[in-house]
Amino acid sequence: MFEGRLPTLVIFDLDGTLLDSVPDLAAAVDTMLALRGRPPAGVERVKDWVGNGSEVLVRRALAGSLEYAGVEDAEAAPAHQDFLQAYAGEHHLTRVYSGVQPLLEWLQQEGVTMAIATNKPERFVAPLLQEKNLGRYFRWLVGGDTLAAQKPDPAALHWIMELAGVTANETLFIGDSRNDVIAARAAGVKVVAVSYGYNHGEPIAAQNPDLLVDSLDALI
Ligand SMILES: O=C(O)COP(=O)(O)O
Numbered sequence: 359m360f361e362g363r364l365p366t367l368v369i370f371d372l373d374g375t376l377l378d379s380v381p382d383l384a385a386a387v388d389t390m391l392a393l394r395g396r397p398p399a400g401v402e403r404v405k406d407w408v409g410n411g412s413e414v415l416v417r418r419a420l421a422g423s424l425e426y427a428g429v430e431d432a433e434a435a436p437a438h439q440d441f442l443q444a445y446a447g448e449h450h451l452t453r454v455y456s457g458v459q460p461l462l463e464w465l466q467q468e469g470v471t472m473a474i475a476t477n478k479p480e481r482f483v484a485p486l487l488q489e490k491n492l493g494r495y496f497r498w499l500v501g502g503d504t505l506a507a508q509k510p511d512p513a514a515l516h517w518i519m520e521l522a523g524v525t526a527n528e529t530l531f532i533g534d535s536r537n538d539v540i541a542a543r544a545a546g547v548k549v550v551a552v553s554y555g556y557n558h559g560e561p562i563a564a565q566n567p568d569l570l571v572d573s574l575d576a577l578i
Pocket residue numbers: 371372373374408409410411412415475476477478479509535
């Protein structure tokens with residue numbers, strides 16, 4: 359992909375790529391629903407709703423579907439606050455996917471700069487990486503509410519590349535959902551997709567990433 363050279367900068371998605379975070383996200387969604395006297399959504403449905411940030415996740419949970427156009431702001435705003443409160447703290451159900459640690463370690467040893475571009479609210483990103491022992495690898499962290507637009511908008515990728523002083527040709531993005539592939543394409547950045555993450559219930563292969571892997575250590 360880089361003609362035998364390594365990229366200078368690798369930007370990673372977080373949820374569904376580095377971390378299997380849905381169990382804790384589903385627990386917080388279910389707490390928010392329980393506060394409204396509603397039945398739990400459960401891990402399997404929440405898995406399909408993750409990827410567009412927590413505000414959209416909460417709207418989907420209130421709608422009970424991927425489509426959430428009918429949910430009123432007056433209902434969604436307090437529900438989002440309840441979700442944020444329920445998701446704060448430790449994330450004991452969240453796991454680092456196998457293959458992640460070896461790749462990060464290897465890229466760091468090779469001197470590759472690494473960053474995170476996630477749609478997760480920024481306040482959770484650094485503490486969660488710290489909690490999972492991944493904090494030391496990343497030079498920059500961009501959350502879903504850090505900039506004016508979130509993925510699939512390429513703003514996060516452009517911003518990180520500018521901070522790093524690196525061109526799109528020297529950058530690789532690694533993610534799990536169509537939002538990641540679309541953002542990478544819009545930024546002119548090559549994209550590797552992982553097959554095991556969350557993509558709204560659809561195979562990510564349909565988005566034609568430059569490379570599809572079943573485990574990130576396959577990239578070493
Ligand atoms: O929080 C989300 O909705 C998804 O986060 P991600 O961009 O790290 O996959």
